[in-house]
Amino acid sequence: MGSDSVSSGVNKLLSLILWITGVLVSLAVGFGMISGTLPVWFIPNIVTSIAGWAVVILTLLSVLLGIIEKFN
Structure with a gap:
């Protein structure tokens, strides 16, 4: 039984690290797309910048929702 709780703890820690x-x-x-450090060929810089902002906003939203889900 002790082995199962240890492996469960390791799985939770690994999941947290990967997240x-x-x-x-x-x-x-x-942020690389926003600043222009990571350009996408054949796509205008403004489109790349907007896509970068979408990535940042959606990532922060997913973090917020993940934290809310964890404490619910």
Whole structure:
């Protein structure tokens, strides 16, 4: 029984680490698109910037909803 609780704890920790990594990568890509560091070929810069803002806003919204779900 003790082994199951340890593996459950490890799974939760790994899930948290992967979730945080995904959030950080999404924010990095979004801000890179906004600043022009990550241009997309054949797409105007304004469209790339708007898409970057969409990535940032939706990432922050998902973080907020994830926190709300965790405490509900």
